[in-house]
Amino acid sequence: MKPILEWQIASVKSIRQETPRAKTFTLLLPNWMRHKAGQHYDVRLTAPDGYQAQRSYSIASEPERGGEIDLTVERIEDGEVSSYMHEVLIVGDLIEVRGPIGGYFVWEANMAGPILLVAGGSGIVPLMAMIRHRAAVGSKTPARLLYSTRTPEDVIYYDELIGLQSAQDGLEVAYTFTRQAPPGWTGYARRIDAEMLGEVAGPLGDEARAYICGPTLMVESAADGLLQVGLAAGQIRTERFGPTGGN
Numbered sequence: 001m002k003p004i005l006e007w008q009i010a011s012v013k014s015i016r017q018e019t020p021r022a023k024t025f026t027l028l029l030p031n032w033m034r035h036k037a038g039q040h041y042d043v044r045l046t047a048p049d050g051y052q053a054q055r056s057y058s059i060a061s062e063p064e065r066g067g068e069i070d071l072t073v074e075r076i077e078d079g080e081v082s083s084y085m086h087e088v089l090i091v092g093d094l095i096e097v098r099g100p101i102g103g104y105f106v107w108e109a110n111m112a113g114p115i116l117l118v119a120g121g122s123g124i125v126p127l128m129a130m131i132r133h134r135a136a137v138g139s140k141t142p143a144r145l146l147y148s149t150r151t152p153e154d155v156i157y158y159d160e161l162i163g164l165q166s167a168q169d170g171l172e173v174a175y176t177f178t179r180q181a182p183p184g185w186t187g188y189a190r191r192i193d194a195e196m197l198g199e200v201a202g203p204l205g206d207e208a209r210a211y212i213c214g215p216t217l218m219v220e221s222a223a224d225g226l227l228q229v230g231l232a233a234g235q236i237r238t239e240r241f242g243p244t245g246g247n
């Protein structure tokens with residue numbers, strides 16, 4: 001077996017526009033290795049003059065899908081790597097990656113207890129891998145997702161989430177829109193706070209495992225909120241994607 005952290009050359013199998021700012025890249029991996037939901041890959045770009053840029057991207061796909069992975073990348077204005085992936089990368093291109101990486105922010109369906117997933121923006125990506133893994137193995141583990149985006153059009157995987165929720169197998173999804181909600185919206189329309197977390201997490205009880213992922217400030221405030229509503233620190237896992245709290 002190849003060492004986990006060896007770089008390999010993936011090829012771009014397909015590209016899907018998820019939202020105006022997010023695209024999913026399906027990468028074929030010559031040395032595919034089963035990952036755990038929540039792990040990520042590193043992507044490395046090398047310019048003709050040898051300059052390199054490297055960033056981490058969570059795996060969006062479930063571990064049960066062999067030979068390939070999905071990475072969903074949000075385009076950051078002036079972002080070196082995300083802009084390249086959005087504007088330059090096309091189907092058939094080759095790209096250097098290594099992974100799967102990470103052992104802390106992971107969930108496996110055989111772990112006991114309900115799960116609370118809290119996402120801000122592209123922070124949905126590793127949580128979607130968990131949701132897809134749960135569905136792929138037919139788990140009935142109670143799972144609640146609280147997903148914060150600026151506007152409804154920024155919601156990634158919306159149709160798939162609707163479909164999974166309609167299976168009524170214990171997955172519940174709540175949205176909050178921080179800048180613009182749809183007309184007539186009666187759900188949450190503010191940043192995630194302790195009251196909202198209490199309402200969403202409440203039915204799962206004190207034993208829930210929580211996974212929070214998104215912009216740094218959002219992750220920190222959601223973790224504080226969960227402590228306030230009574231979750232123990234040891235039950236809360238966090239993944240910070242970036243420096244801003246602009247969600």
Ligand SMILES: Cc1cc2nc3c(=O)[nH]c(=O)nc-3n(C[C@H](O)[C@H](O)[C@H](O)COP(=O)(O)OP(=O)(O)OC[C@H]3O[C@@H](n4cnc5c(N)ncnc54)[C@H](O)[C@@H]3O)c2cc1C
Pocket residue numbers: 040055056057058059072073074075076077078079080081082083122125126215239240241242243244
């Ligand atoms: C473990 C891990 C997993 C990640 N998974 C994903 C993922 O699944 N999808 C995804 O889209 N991103 C993910 N990220 C973020 C990603 O690694 C990059 O930071 C992001 O794509 C920006 O890189 P860039 O080269 O485009 O921008 P840069 O050239 O690094 O930055 C350009 C400007 O944008 C700011 N910036 C950098 N990152 C962010 C950010 N995340 N949000 C807002 N502003 C930012 C910088 O401060 C700078 O001002 C993950 C990060 C980590 C650590």
